[in-house]
């Protein structure tokens with residue numbers, strides 16, 4: 001005879017008539033646990049998307065200034081806690097510089113620590 005296991009969701013003992021591999025006491029607990037898991041996944045995805053939007057917005061704010069010739073430096077964005085690791089992808093330009101893509105924008109950190117910002121078309125995604 002096997003020892004009764006506890007339900008992973010509600011901690012009640014799993015009835016003996018359920019499969020020996022069962023982790024839940026009932027189908028209801030199984031579905032509740034599943035629902036919670038996907039809600040958690042959704043939330044972490046949402047947090048990631050929100051962070052993306054935040055950084056895209058920072059680039060969107062600086063882009064018009066950049067076009068007007070204002071020098072945007074690494075330090076300025078760094079002070080806004082810009083996350084340099086986050087990106088949708090990378091693009092290489094004709095000078096073999098690697099631009100990081102964030103949403104509609106891409107940016108390049110130049111060797112003098114200024115930042116170039118361009119709109120990028122996502123057609124090459």
Ligand SMILES: [Zn+2]
Nearest residue numbers: 007010025029
């Ligand atoms: Zn249960």
